[in-house]
Amino acid sequence: MVWEKMSVNVHLHNLRKRYGRQVALDGVSLDLVPGEITSLLGPSGCGKTTTLRLIAGFETADDGEIYFDRKQINKRPPEKREVGMVFQNYCLFPHMTVQENIAFGLQMRRQGSAEIREKTERILDMVQLAGYEERRPSELSGGQQQRVALARALVIDPAVLLLDEPLGALDKGLRESMQFELKRIQRRLGPTTIIVTHDQEEALTLSGRVAVMKNGKVVQSGAPKDIYDRPRTRFVAEFLGGANLFSGIVTGRKSDAFGCVASRRETFVFPWPEMSSIQVGSSVTCAVRPEHIHFGKPGEGDNSLSVKIADSIFRGTSRTYEAWPDGYDAPLQVISSSDRNQVTDMSYDKPINIYWNPENMMVLEEE
């Protein structure tokens, strides 16, 4: 038997879903790239699981459409959708063995017993659980249960794979090795994949695209680096990693691509996106990532500040500094990983210059 790669283009258009008065989805639109992993991120209750349940067909949308390769599939029952799903809490059948759990989807699809045996063996090998066929879920560790759930979703050779916080229950070490395993299996079988995660690092590591949700809507989607470097709003900037935030007023353009923003006594340069709603005179939130700030000589860099270092924390591969600019009511966090930038205890009370490149200055739109 040959396992063919068959991944589909998934297009969600303006999906709406209410539970009584509770609005779960308020117009979700999203395009998934065939064969690629998209991470769905967002705070608890923003509609991530609901989105997956609609794609899998376990719920129906009140409004909006779901397309697989331009075919509208809103009314198609779950078993006719070629979708594999790993549920937020695994949802293994407790009374069934590992083998029976995995075979269940194939039996639902009325496949023959020889074929079922071959496919379950193959998938058990893939998730490294050969030999565990006869155990029940209660006799497995969390990581092993997670792999059974993954095997159960993959065994039907899904065109679309939905993973709802599949690594949520695992400790850091197991989580990281499972991330590699997941990525390897996904690449080998090639389904169009959505992974829901609360772990933004996991999202940035695993996926080719990231979609950030808030209050039942996708507020920004794109390549992980673009979302990280060019968040449109404060919500997205803060949701994806640490950011130093301060307020400013846009004072004008510096060139076609760059603008100037004034904050207290300083003026900073920022990239002015073509399609942005920012205008001269707008009050904006400025943001800069801690790892984009460097220590330098006085006056070095277009965007610089004189600060005093108040404290620092050693974090193994890097050190995080608290840098107080004169007259600010909160310190900026600076993360430095290179020895060159280490500030010695001697200089804690002396003013020191920090700077960041204009490309790393984020000016955020109002939501």
Ligand SMILES: Nc1ncnc2c1ncn2[C@@H]1O[C@H](COP(=O)(O)OP(=O)(O)OP(=O)(O)O)[C@@H](O)[C@H]1O
């Ligand atoms: N069956 C249901 N009945 C009533 N309300 C529901 C139901 N399922 C979800 N909701 C509500 O819809 C909203 C979205 O829920 P959803 O489970 O999609 O959130 P989520 O983003 O997956 O959150 P989490 O990160 O906590 O898993 C929430 O306010 C939730 O309480």
Ligand SMILES: [Mg+2]
């Ligand atoms: Mg959920």
